[in-house]
Amino acid sequence: MHFTIADVTINPLLLASIGFLVGIMGGFFGVGGGFIAGPLMFLSGVPMNFVIGTDLAYMTGKSIVAAKRHRSMGHVDVKLGLMMVIGAIPGVEVGARIIEYLERMGNIDLVVGVIYIMIMMGVSGYTFWEGRRAVRQAETEPDTGHDVVQTRPFFERVQGFKLAPMITFPVAGIESISLWVIIGIGFLTGLLSGLLGVGGGFIRMPILVYILGIPTHIAIGTDLFEIMISAGFGTLTHALKGNVDIMIALVMHTGAALGAQFGASLTRYVEGPRIRLMFSILPLIGALIMLYRLVTGAAF
Amino acid sequence: MTDEERSFKRVVGSLAIELGIYGSLLVLYFLVVLRFLNQPLTRLFHANLIVYAPVALVLIAAQGVLLSILTTFLIGLFSPKKSK
Numbered sequence: 001m002h003f004t005i006a007d008v009t010i011n012p013l014l015l016a017s018i019g020f021l022v023g024i025m026g027g028f029f030g031v032g033g034g035f036i037a038g039p040l041m042f043l044s045g046v047p048m049n050f051v052i053g054t055d056l057a058y059m060t061g062k063s064i065v066a067a068k069r070h071r072s073m074g075h076v077d078v079k080l081g082l083m084m085v086i087g088a089i090p091g092v093e094v095g096a097r098i099i100e101y102l103e104r105m106g107n108i109d110l111v112v113g114v115i116y117i118m119i120m121m122g123v124s125g126y127t128f129w130e131g132r133r134a135v136r137q138a139e140t141e142p143d144t145g146h147d148v149v150q151t152r153p154f155f156e157r158v159q160g161f162k163l164a165p166m167i168t169f170p171v172a173g174i175e176s177i178s179l180w181v182i183i184g185i186g187f188l189t190g191l192l193s194g195l196l197g198v199g200g201g202f203i204r205m206p207i208l209v210y211i212l213g214i215p216t217h218i219a220i221g222t223d224l225f226e227i228m229i230s231a232g233f234g235t236l237t238h239a240l241k242g243n244v245d246i247m248i249a250l251v252m253h254t255g256a257a258l259g260a261q262f263g264a265s266l267t268r269y270v271e272g273p274r275i276r277l278m279f280s281i282l283p284l285i286g287a288l289i290m291l292y293r294l295v296t297g298a299a300f
Numbered sequence: 301m302t303d304e305e306r307s308f309k310r311v312v313g314s315l316a317i318e319l320g321i322y323g324s325l326l327v328l329y330f331l332v333v334l335r336f337l338n339q340p341l342t343r344l345f346h347a348n349l350i351v352y353a354p355v356a357l358v359l360i361a362a363q364g365v366l367l368s369i370l371t372t373f374l375i376g377l378f379s380p381k382k383s384k
Contacts, residue, residue: 001334001335002338003338004339004342005341005342005345012330012334016326057357057360058360060360060364061360061363061364061367062364063364064361064364064365064368065364065367065368068365068368069368069372072372232357232361235353235360236354236357239349239352239357240349240350241349242345242349244353244356246341246352246355246359246360247334247337247338247341249356249360250334250337250359250363251330251334253360253364253367254326254329254363254367255326257363257364257367257368257370257371258318258319258322258367258371258374261368261371261372261375262315262375269307
């Protein structure tokens with residue numbers, strides 16, 4: 001099929017297959033999957049200037065499907081998602097300003113690449129360590145519940161921070177928490193997102209679980225809800241700059257729609273600690289792709 | 301084998317059937333809708349990006365909602381009731 005906007009010919013079934021695979025991952029782990037979809041799109045022939053914008057458009061559609069599915073299972077805290085977006089928007093802006101500053105200083109690719117690899121390795125290592133301990137604890141002490149988290153004392157202190165206004169998130173199981181904590185965490189994820197040029201799903205999901213103490217399944221659903229908003233905004237801005245081939249996104253999304261539904265449905269069969277343990281592989285893959293880019297100078 | 305494992309196996313099995321039906325519907329969709337949309341969208345892209353941007357967002361969101369309904373229907377049709 002010839003995609004006349006990007007002026008490229010690609011087999012639509014290949015694009016739908018990429019969408020399907022990344023869709024399963026997105027629905028199951030609550031990530032946008034841009035760090036994997038981007039290189040795969042580039043390798044399948046999508047021009048580099050269309051990769052990021054088109055990926056965001058496809059991510060918007062995929063997140064709508066997955067978030068809708070998670071919401072039907074009671075896994076989305078809409079109020080929490082919207083509150084975090086309030087903090088994330090200035091965070092993305094500050095991250096983008098830091099990037100501009102680094103560009104003026106030179107060596108931006110190396111600096112951002114090294115920060116990216118360190119954060120991803122850190123997230124991967126921690127979720128692996130914590131997930132493995134939590135799986136063992138859930139097996140040996142079944143009374144502790146299915147979603148054992150090792151950072152309980154830490155998130156209890158975070159939830160105990162009393163600075164008005166205090167708000168409640170019944171879906172996420174938070175009885176009372178300072179609005180400033182939620183906005184602050186939204187800002188932090190937005191900052192990392194703007195600084196590292198990623199959607200932020202594989203930073204936000206662990207933060208929701210480990211810092212706010214939200215059950216893994218609700219963290220995944222709420223994360224997808226936020227990705228839907230941020231990717232939608234990103235689609236608009238990139239489309240205005242002429243970086244979105246919506247036909248490619250629509251074709252990829254046909255595969256992703258089923259993949260995202262299937263991935264979201266699979267979360268019903270896997271307990272929180274096991275999802276986190278499996279999740280630990282994703283940031284590692286992201287770090288390895290970045291390392292490959294830094295060493296070889298590849299464009300994706 | 302536990303009930304949950306059986307249920308999981310049925311869900312994976314039903315995915316294969318869903319993929320078959322969904323794949324046929326996709327081919328139809330590629331041939332009818334997307335081929336028809338290709339040229340008008342390309343003209344809009346080159347003529348007016350300010351209109352193209354929201355149209356692109358609406359299209360992907362609408363497809364998201366429509367395919368979500370379709371896949372939910374297919375999953376509901378083939379998934380075992382016990383898994384719920």
